Amino acid sequence: MAGRKGMEVSIAVSEAVKLANVDVISAYPITPQTHIVEHLSELVADGELTAAFIPVESEHSALSAAVGAAAVGARAYTATASQGLALMHEIMFIASGLRLPMVMTVVNRALSTPINIWNDLSDIMAERDTGWIQLFAINGQEAVDLTLQAFKLAEDPRVLLPVAVNLDGFVLSHVIEPVEIPDQETVDRFLPPYKPGIRLDPENPVSMGAFGSPDVFTEIKKQIDEALIGSQKVASEVWKDFGTIFGRTYKPIESYKTKGAETLLVTMGSISETAMSAVDLMREKGQRVGLIHIRLWRPFPFKEFFQAIREAKVLAVVDRALVPGGAGGPVGLEVKAALFDKQDRPYVAEFIAGLGGRDLTVEIFSEMVAKASRYAKTQKELRYEMIGVREK
C-alpha cells in the first residue's frame, strides 16, 4: 500500500489510522465521513487491522466509547461531521477534561438548518471551546500526515488531550488525488505504541469523572488551559520529528508568498489552495498579495501569527462559519482579539464565504482582496461582510 498513489482522501485517512495501529474504533456513519469508517470496518474485518470496531448507536455513544477506551489505556479513534459532532458536544468537554488522548477526524460539513451535507466549518467552530487540539488539513496528503501526527501529539505525557483533525467534506473527503502513503516500519519509528499514564485498571483502581466542587473546579480548568497552550510546543517537536523522518514540514501558521505582501488572505482548510492560485494570479499582475493559512487553530499560535503578518497592512480574513449577531466569524474574532493590544496593526476585513458548500472560486478570492484593499483605504468600519448573498 505504501508509495505515491491516487486514492480517495477518505480511504487515505483510513489507511493512516490503520498505520497508527489503533486499538479501538467507535463509529457511527454520517455523510461525508462514511467512507472513512466503512473502509476501517473492512480493514478490521479482513484482519488487516487488529482493533475493536464498535458500531455504536449514535455519535454521542461514539465519542463516549472512545472516552471509555482511552480511559483503559487504548489508542482510540473516531470520526464524524456536522450533526454528529454536535451530538457529541457534551462529551467533547469531558474527553479533554479527563485528559484522555484520542484522535477524531472531523469531515467538515455545515450544521443544519437548512439540512446541508456540503462543506463549511460551522461544525468544528461550534466545538472551539472544548479544550481539544484542533488541526486543519488543506489537501489529502496533509489529512494523512496530520492523522499520524495527532496520535503522537495527543499521547505525549505533557499533553494528554484529544485532537481533532479537520478536513473539508466532499471537497477533500471525496476527491481522488495523489497521496503518499508511508510504510508501516517508518510509521512505527515515528509513532511508538501508546504508553498510558493513569488508566482504569482493576489492579490499581482509580475513579475518573469525579465531582468537582467550586473549591476545585477552577484549578482543574487552569490545568487544561495550560496543557492546551503548552501543547503547541509539543506540536512543534512532533512536526520536527515528522519532518526528519518523512521529509514534509508543518507549521502552526503556514505562509504563502507573504514576503513583500501588503495584503494577506487568511484562510483555513482546502480553500487555502484555491486561494493560493488566486494569489499567484494577482502576483503575476504585480499585486503585492500573499496568504497565510491557519493549521493549528487551538491552541491559537499567537506568536507565529504575529510573525507571519508582520509586514501586512491589510488582512482579508475568510471565515467559513457565521457568528450570528456577533462579530462575524470565529477566525475574524480571533484575529481581531489577537491584534487588539498591538499599536501598529493591519486593517482587518472580515468576510464570511462559502457557507453550506457554496463554491469559492479563484475569482472570488481576488474579489475579496480587492474589497479589503478598498476598505482599508478609507479605514471602513466593517464588522464583517457576507460574500455572494443574492440580493435580488
Add this chain to the structure above:
Amino acid sequence: MAKVDALHPWKEAPLGCVISEAGNARKFKTGDWRSKIRPLTDQEKCIKCGMCWIFCPEMAYTLRTDGFYDWSSEYCKGCGICARECPKEAIQMIAEEE
C-alpha cells in the same frame, strides 16, 4: 464537618481530576450528617436477608461472620431507608443521645 483535603494549587491538582486513591470515599465520615436519629435492629426479628446492607446508600452495614449486620456510626446518615426496606420490620429508627 468532614475534612476536605483536595485544595491543591493548580499545578498539583490531579490530572483530569482523577481520584487515584482507591476507596478514599471512606475518609468522608458521613456519620456527621446524622441528626439525633439512628436505626436499631432487633436481632430476634432479623432474618439476615441483607436488605438493609443492599439498600443503605452509605454502606453503613457490614456483614458479620454470624450472619447479622453491624451498623456503623461513622457513616450512617440516619436516612431511614433500611428501616423502610426491612421485610420483617426488624429495624426501628430511634432517638439518639447526643
Add this chain to the structure above:
Amino acid sequence: MIEVRFHGRGGQGAVTSAELIALAAIDEGQYAQAFPSFGPERRGAPVVAFLRVSSSQIRIRSKVYHPDIVVVLDPTLLDIVDVSAGLKPKGLLVINTAKSLEQIRKEYGFKGPLAVVDASKIAMEEMKVPITNTTMLGSLIRAGKVAKLESMDNPLAHRFGKIAERNKKAMQRAFDETQIKE
C-alpha cells in the same frame, strides 16, 4: 492543466470515469483530481463529474466552470442539459452517440472540436450492458490525450477484477472507432 467535465446519468458511472482516468494519470507521475458534483444522487438523474490533470501540483478545489474537454456519456442528455456550457472557445466535446459528426454539428450547433463514438453500441457488444463509462475513456484518451491508454490497465484491473478485460476491450474499440473533427 486540463479540466474535464463528464456528463452522465446517476448509475452510469460518470464519477468512476473521472476517477479511473485520474488514477491512470497519477500512475504516470502526473497530478490529477477527480470528484463528483456532490450531492444526494439518484439513478437516472443527470450527474456531473470533474477531472483536473496537470504536470504540476493542482491547487484549485472549486468546481470546473470552464472545461477544456466535456465528455457526454449518454446521448439523451444532449436534449436536456447544455453540455457545452462554459466550455472553452477551442474546447473539445466528446460525445457518445450513434449520429455522425455532421449530424451532431447540425442538430446542436457545436462549433469547436468534436469527437463522436457509438459507445452504447460498443458497450452492449463487448460487455452486454449499456454502461459506457469505461468505453468513453477510450474516446477521451484518443481525442483529448489526457493520459496514455496503457496507463488504464492497472486502474481497470483494480476496479473491475474479472471483468476488466471486457472493459479494456470496449475502451480500445472506442479509441479506434472515435471520429474526430477539429
